[in-house]
Amino acid sequence: MAEFTLFAAPGACSRVPLITLHQANADFQVKLVRFLKGEHKQPAYLVQNPKGKVPCLLTSDGPLTENVAIARYLAARFDGLLPKTTTLIDDARITADLAFCSATLHPLVSRMRVPMFMADGKEAIASVKEKAIDAMHPMATVVEASLGDKKWWYGDTWSIMDAYIYWVWYRITGGGFPTEAYPNWAAHSARMATRPAVQRALDQEHEMQARLEAEGLAPRMG
Template sequence: MYTLYMAKGTSALAAHILLEEIGAEYQTRILSVPGGDHQAPDYLAVNPRGRVPALDTPQGVITENPAILAYLAQAHPEQNLAPRDPFAFATAQSANLYLASTMHPAFAHKLRGARFADDPAAIASMKEKVPANILECARLIEDHLLQGPWVLGATYSMCDPYFFLVHRWMAANDISTDAFPRIAAHVDAMRARPATQAALAQHGL
């Protein structure tokens, strides 16, 4: 039995979709980020980083989206959600880590500028730059990372639930998927899957 610590509408959606895809036994603990639940002592005891998601597993807690996704894929090898060849696995990790280390932080500058600067003008300037940075990330994903129809090509993998967040980060910055046919087709293919639908429903989306 897994426990997914999540907040609705956040990047926890990726692990949530993968749990549904696997058909794993899990429960959710729903936190409110605006309500500050992620900074409350009982949650900091689970994840001292004070972020969601966190996944409690029979071996302990895992944090960071790419680590959670890779763990779930490797803990359920029969589901074929991660390549076994080292180079192919590294390619999958490279795609997921691009989201974790570049696109998600670029998005975070919209709301979390105060983590990077104190000067209100600097914060405003960072915020202003977010749509351009998200657009640049989307272009790289369209042209280089999303092979189509799935991220890794013909086979659905641990990367797909994470890349489903891309269009949400784009939409939050008023960037349409119209000029991004691979991303648009990926969104449609993801939405057609019962696991995605089940997770979205639990996020009220």
């Protein structure tokens, strides 16, 4: 029995802990959640995560949800996933960075990629998407400026923040977000793609995607 079980779906934000678990060389297994079958809203899954979303990480202490919490938990359990801090303010700033991804960027990603869940009718749906793209530009400028010419979010040392912004970039570029103004973020994403942990995570997602396709349950990844 693996130490951890990650409930995940290909292309979803569960990619963040998936990359993290590979990076940590953790002992874990992945359980595919079939969105198109509504598995995430069924009692067997809601017992683990009543919010009916991925990711959910099963630990020896029970299930843990929310990317920010999973990131902080894994970083406390394994070395090399987030910077070590010695002051309260530095620690809080790491939470702020992770929360920026989950509470500011991710909701805009959702409005860009699945606006049909936020509005009814063609025009309203198009408007939700358009406004999300407009709102994403200043936030992407924050990411771009923060990366600057650094290799990773925190400088020379990789962290979970890099996995998080990598997933956001994948989702927004897959949704047609204009990328010309964000060369640092684009270069960061290209660097991420060369990392073995990222490649292992993507291979695993492609396997999950192939299973969904074989079952006729595959939304397009991207």
